[in-house]
Amino acid sequence: xxxxxxxxxxxxxxxxxxxxxxxxxxxxxxxxxxxxxxxxxxxxxxxxxxxxxxxxxxxxxxxxxxxxxxxxxxxxxxxxxxxxxxxxxxxxxxxxxxxxxxxxxxxxxxxxxxxxxxxxxxxxxxxxxxxxxxxxxxxxxxxxxxxxxxxxxxxxxxxxxxxxxxxxxxxxxxxxxxxxxxxxxxxxxxxxxxxxxxxxxxxxxxxxxxxxxxxxxxxxxxxxxxxxxxxxxxxxxxxxxxxxxxxxxxxxxxxxxxxxxxxxxxxxxxxxxxxxxxxxxxxxxxxxxxxxxxxxxxxxxxxxxxxxxxxxxxxxxxxxxxxxxxxxxxxxxxxxxxxxxxxxxxxxxxxxxxxxxxxxxxxxxxxxxxxxxxxxxxxxxxxxxxxxxxxxxxxxxxx
Amino acid sequence: xxxxxxxxxxxxxxxxxxxxxxxxxxxxxxxxxxxxxxxxxxxxxxxxxxxxxxxxxxxxxxxxxxxxxxxxxxxxxxxxxxxxxxxxxxxxxxxxxxxxxxxxxxxxxxxxxxxxxxxxxxxxxxxxxxxxxxxxxxxxxxxxxxxxxxxxxxxxxxxxxxxxxxxxxxxxxxxxxxxxxxxxxxxxxxxxxxxxxxxxxxxxxxxxxxxxxxxxxxx
Numbered sequence: 158x159x160x161x162x163x164x165x166x167x168x169x170x171x172x173x174x175x176x177x178x179x180x181x182x183x184x185x186x187x188x189x190x191x192x193x194x195x196x197x198x199x200x201x202x203x204x205x206x207x208x209x210x211x212x213x214x215x216x217x218x219x220x221x222x223x224x225x226x227x228x229x230x231x232x233x234x235x236x237x238x239x240x241x242x243x244x245x246x247x248x249x250x251x252x253x254x255x256x257x258x259x260x261x262x263x264x265x266x267x268x269x270x271x272x273x274x275x276x277x278x279x280x281x282x283x284x285x286x287x288x289x290x291x292x293x294x295x296x297x298x299x300x301x302x303x304x305x306x307x308x309x310x311x312x313x314x315x316x317x318x319x320x321x322x323x324x325x326x327x328x329x330x331x332x333x334x335x336x337x338x339x340x341x342x343x344x345x346x347x348x349x350x351x352x353x354x355x356x357x358x359x360x361x362x363x364x365x366x367x368x369x370x371x372x373x374x375x376x377x378x379x380x381x382x383x384x385x386x387x388x389x390x391x392x393x394x395x396x397x398x399x400x401x402x403x404x405x406x407x408x409x410x411x412x413x414x415x416x417x418x419x420x421x422x423x424x425x426x427x428x429x430x431x432x433x434x435x436x437x438x439x440x441x442x443x444x445x446x447x448x449x450x451x452x453x454x455x456x457x458x459x460x461x462x463x464x465x466x467x468x469x470x471x472x473x474x475x476x477x478x479x480x481x482x483x484x485x486x487x488x489x490x491x492x493x494x495x496x497x498x499x500x501x502x503x504x505x506x507x508x509x510x511x512x513x514x515x516x517x518x519x520x521x522x523x524x525x526x527x528x529x530x531x532x533x534x535x536x537x538x539x540x541x542x543x544x545x546x547x548x549x550x551x552x553x554x555x556x
Numbered sequence: 557x558x559x560x561x562x563x564x565x566x567x568x569x570x571x572x573x574x575x576x577x578x579x580x581x582x583x584x585x586x587x588x589x590x591x592x593x594x595x596x597x598x599x600x601x602x603x604x605x606x607x608x609x610x611x612x613x614x615x616x617x618x619x620x621x622x623x624x625x626x627x628x629x630x631x632x633x634x635x636x637x638x639x640x641x642x643x644x645x646x647x648x649x650x651x652x653x654x655x656x657x658x659x660x661x662x663x664x665x666x667x668x669x670x671x672x673x674x675x676x677x678x679x680x681x682x683x684x685x686x687x688x689x690x691x692x693x694x695x696x697x698x699x700x701x702x703x704x705x706x707x708x709x710x711x712x713x714x715x716x717x718x719x720x721x722x723x724x725x726x727x728x729x730x731x732x733x734x735x736x737x738x739x740x741x742x743x744x745x746x747x748x749x750x751x752x753x754x755x756x757x758x759x760x761x762x763x764x765x766x767x768x769x770x771x772x773x774x775x
């Protein structure tokens with residue numbers, strides 16, 4: 158692990174935790190004691206704040222708002238430069254002027270989810286009762302809690318009905334929760350590469366990641382921010398493991414094969430001889446710069462707990478009963494984290510509810526991450542679906 | 557096995573001046589304005605688009621080919637990837653006014669069950685299919701002694717997706733067996749024109765290259 162250690166020392170002073178309270182390049186709304194967030198865990202979170210970004214212009218009738226829900230390690234910086242990594246927005250190919258989710262046409266909102274670490278209240282935020290970071294005193298949150306908080310943000314912004322809500326992976330789970338919890342507030346929904354429940358295999362992968370974090374001596378029972386340590390190695394290993402699940406055997410083979418990294422021959426050591434090892438180490442290192450380890454525990458837990466049908470007597474179709482929302486489900490052939498069969502289950506339930514549903518499976522070898530990448534067929538489908546919905550909604554080409 | 561939409565729908569068509577296929581226009585004629593419609597085997601969405609634009613229907617589609625589905629969704633149509641033989645069972649009773657099966661019946665594994673599901677899901681079923689009793693097909697089999705291939709049915713026997721051919725007469729018998737009522741029927745000749753409405757069934761069965769039926773649940 159010599160390479161990891163070397164690079165980690167460089168990342169030592171990264172701004173990950175400071176973003177938790179005072180996010181840069183973001184808007185913030187604070188909800189006081191009069192507006193608590195009622196959590197599924199049975200407690201109120203109050204006060205709390207939501208960090209968000211908007212792109213485009215809300216029209217006079219307030220009918221062109223699109224909510225983007227981010228994935229596990231995403232954030233509100235969907236289509237603009239990230240303040241910590243200085244990289245482009247995580248969905249800049251999808252969201253922006255002239256993009257499929259066209260910010261010249263739609264008013265795009267993206268909020269950091271509850272429990273995350275980029276400015277919305279989470280375990281790295283300051284607990285007002287103690288004046289110290291919450292750590293593991295932060296209540297366990299669910300996908301439904303994230304959506305409830307987003308609904309409060311929309312109330313604050315004076316947006317009654319969303320034209321559309323879109324997201325992939327954990328973002329797709331939020332989209333499904335939106336369609337189930339607030340059908341009257343969602344005109345069109347785009348759940349991509351997701352499922353209505355987390356499978357046993359996915360829970361298992363998450364547990365490995367959490368154990369890696371908790372096994373890091375610097376984790377200190379979740380009190381690392383108070384004790385001035387940081388479980389970087391644990392979090393990096395969690396990210397490395399998870400990252401493999403976002404790709405596919407074919408994609409890894411295409412990108413790296415068995416090639417050596419900057420060397421002709423094996424070193425007969427545990428150095429990162431292979432390109433794929435070096436790549437994964439890099440993924441782990443760059444992740445810890447911008448992410449909080451406890452947030453990783455909380456958000457993976459929220460995904461594990463997600464089981465939409467369970468809230469409706471085990472019948473998924475009841476979650477979408479009489480829905481008027483137009484829904485477009487998208488999956489990818491090589492996604493083994495959220496395989497097409499999971500999307501088909503959503504479609505079956507929507508059919509049984511007689512919902513207006515579209516479903517497309519896109520052929521790609523890029524695995525789960527395909528939803529974030531340059532996939533022209535995905536762009537065409539999202540654009541076509543939103544155009545059709547905009548026509549039905551009576552939205553003009555420009556606000 | 558709903559199949560071949562894109563390719564075959566291109567291959568076998570007679571196009572009207574407006575360039576839409578004649579048989580699709582005949583099907584569209586049988587659908588009421590503003591109806592809820594499910595197009596089973598909707599291909600690239602041509603019929604759904606005609607119905608949406610000219611009849612203002614609330615249309616949905618099922619299509620087996622990934623390319624067909626993705627083309628439809630990119631056009632803004634509500635279409636899912638699915639199979640008529642297995643996926644119609646998931647739809648509730650009376651979900652639609654019309655369920656359409658256009659040039660697909662002969663490619664299903666279980667035509668009878670598909671038809672029964674159509675009449676369960678929709679109040680009306682509209683079915684169009686190639687007539688295997690057409691004189692050209694009969695002559696080819698009689699004189700050449702080989703599986704007939706025509707402009708309309710260009711596949712060889714070993715690579716055809718069409719596994720359950722029937723004649724107009726066969727189809728009428730199936731309707732009778734499942735208790736479906738034939739509301740209207742149209743037969744088109746090789747040039748895409750309608751055969752005389754008062755012609756006897758044997759005449760349709762000999763000279764109709766394709767047929768379109770509108771069925772309702774029998775009493």
